[in-house]
Amino acid sequence: MEVIDEVASALKMDRDVLARASIKAFLERELRRIEAEIFEIGARHGVRSIFELDDKLKKGEVRETDILDDFQELDYLESRRDELLSAMKILPQQL
Numbered sequence: 001m002e003v004i005d006e007v008a009s010a011l012k013m014d015r016d017v018l019a020r021a022s023i024k025a026f027l028e029r030e031l032r033r034i035e036a037e038i039f040e041i042g043a044r045h046g047v048r049s050i051f052e053l054d055d056k057l058k059k060g061e062v063r064e065t066d067i068l069d070d071f072q073e074l075d076y077l078e079s080r081r082d083e084l085l086s087a088m089k090i091l092p093q094q095l
Contacts, residue, residue: 024091031084034077041074050074 004022008015045067047053053071056062064071 020091024088027084027088027091031081031088034081034084038074038077038081041070041077045070050078 004019005015008018011018042048042052045053045056045062047056050071053062053067053074057064057067057071
């Protein structure tokens with residue numbers, strides 16, 4: 001018996017309902033974590049997105065060597081946020 005089956009049985013609920021609710025909770029938690037990290041990097045550089053940071057770089061307002069790590073991390077985090085939002089659209093709206 002799988003863990004999800006055992007937990008569903010212990011909670012006396014449908015396995016699929018538990019699975020969907022668990023996935024939704026995971027995606028929401030990950031999205032909050034990612035958005036907090038995006039906010040933290042953005043606040044550090046006075047931007048709200050990778051595009052704004054790139055614009056500052058192009059204008060010479062910041063040096064690439066000073067922001068490279070944050071730039072790469074922000075790029076990854078925004079991509080990951082898009083993946084999470086896309087995955088959330090797959091879930092049924094009843095949850």
